Amino acid sequence: MDGIKEFILDMYDLENAEFPLNELFSLQINHNNVKYEFLIRFSSNNKNLICFGSGAFDPKKISPPIYNRFSWQTQFDESVIYYNDPTLYINPKVPLKWGATNLSLGWGVGKSEEWYLSIIADIIHSLALKKNIKHENILFFGSSGGGFTSIILATLIKNSAAIANNPQIFCKNLKDHFDNIIKTCFDDLDSETALTQYKYRFDVIEMFKRENYIPPITYLLNVNSEIDLLDHFVPFINSLPSLKFDNRVNVVLYQSEDGHNGVMDKEETIKMIKDHFKTNEHAIKCKNNIDEVSSSIEYQDYLLNKKNYEGMVNKFKNKLAKKVK
Numbered sequence: 140m141d142g143i144k145e146f147i148l149d150m151y152d153l154e155n156a157e158f159p160l161n162e163l164f165s166l167q168i169n170h171n172n173v174k175y176e177f178l179i180r181f182s183s184n185n186k187n188l189i190c191f192g193s194g195a196f197d198p199k200k201i202s203p204p205i206y207n208r209f210s211w212q213t214q215f216d217e218s219v220i221y222y223n224d225p226t227l228y229i230n231p232k233v234p235l236k237w238g239a240t241n242l243s244l245g246w247g248v249g250k251s252e253e254w255y256l257s258i259i260a261d262i263i264h265s266l267a268l269k270k271n272i273k274h275e276n277i278l279f280f281g282s283s284g285g286g287f288t289s290i291i292l293a294t295l296i297k298n299s300a301a302i303a304n305n306p307q308i309f310c311k312n313l314k315d316h317f318d319n320i321i322k323t324c325f326d327d328l329d330s331e332t333a334l335t336q337y338k339y340r341f342d343v344i345e346m347f348k349r350e351n352y353i354p355p356i357t358y359l360l361n362v363n364s365e366i367d368l369l370d371h372f373v374p375f376i377n378s379l380p381s382l383k384f385d386n387r388v389n390v391v392l393y394q395s396e397d398g399h400n401g402v403m404d405k406e407e408t409i410k411m412i413k414d415h416f417k418t419n420e421h422a423i424k425c426k427n428n429i430d431e432v433s434s435s436i437e438y439q440d441y442l443l444n445k446k447n448y449e450g451m452v453n454k455f456k457n458k459l460a461k462k463v464k
Contacts, residue, residue: 192281
């Protein structure tokens with residue numbers, strides 16, 4: 140990107156590297172012959188960090204690195220990190236669906252020998268540590284494929300949180316993208332075998348099981364998007380009661396006629412991100428005051444119990460039945 144400082148480092152140089160404050164810069168970390176790219180702005184006076192993920196892109200219009208919503212960084216006092224998915228650089232060895240020559244969506248899957256999204260998590264952890272940013276002050280945000288990576292990263296970086304708008308929860312339900320990624324990233328494996336061996340890279344619920352942990356998630360859902368409702372939200376909500384550990388999932392419903400691409404309004408989303416840190420600060424203070432936790436409706440709503448989900452599923456099934464009629 141023109142006009143900003145650029146840093147290119149090997150992974151082992153990251154610990155001792157020095158970065159500017161209050162200005163946007165690019166960072167490339169080279170690790171095992173893979174380049175991990177970021178746009179970053181560290182704040183000198185704010186303890187919070189927002190990490191933005193990206194979904195699918197149109198290769199006819201742009202090319203990687205992909206940084207969705209990078210212009211939003213001017214709206215925040217918080218530190219910001221935008222991460223690109225190196226999976227997009229993997230060259231397919233066989234023809235892809237739609238006649239594509241490269242991947243337009245990667246979910247951070249990487250190659251069989253290395254999960255790129257876990258390396259991104261390690262780098263973000265190291266960057267936050269350098270700036271004394273606690274995990275509980277890290278928020279991951281993204282929509283669609285970026286919503287998926289946000290939830291996975293929040294699961295890997297314990298005590299961080301995610302806001303995901305129309306997230307792709309179960310990657311196999313996007314069959315064409317899924318098949319293209321299997322062909323590109325797992326040379327000798329068929330889809331079924333790859334999904335069996337690496338299911339946590341494609342399925343949020345399987346990732347929760349692998350980590351025995353569910354991060355705080357705010358799930359933004361366009362109720363008019365049947366793909367998001369049927370292929371992702373309902374099976375996600377149905378799966379939560381079977382998990383044997385606490386979950387902290389808050390669901391926010393809204394309406395848009397633009398289906399999957401009908402994300403929440405920019406101003407509303409920015410406000411929600413800012414409000415997250417206000418709520419989070421209140422929750423942290425409550426940890427030291429049991430009476431306040433018990434009496435805080437806001438905090439109790441944030442820690443929804445499993446019965447809420449069962450009721451919500453029935454509500455959506457009824458809504459969908461009326462819609463079909």
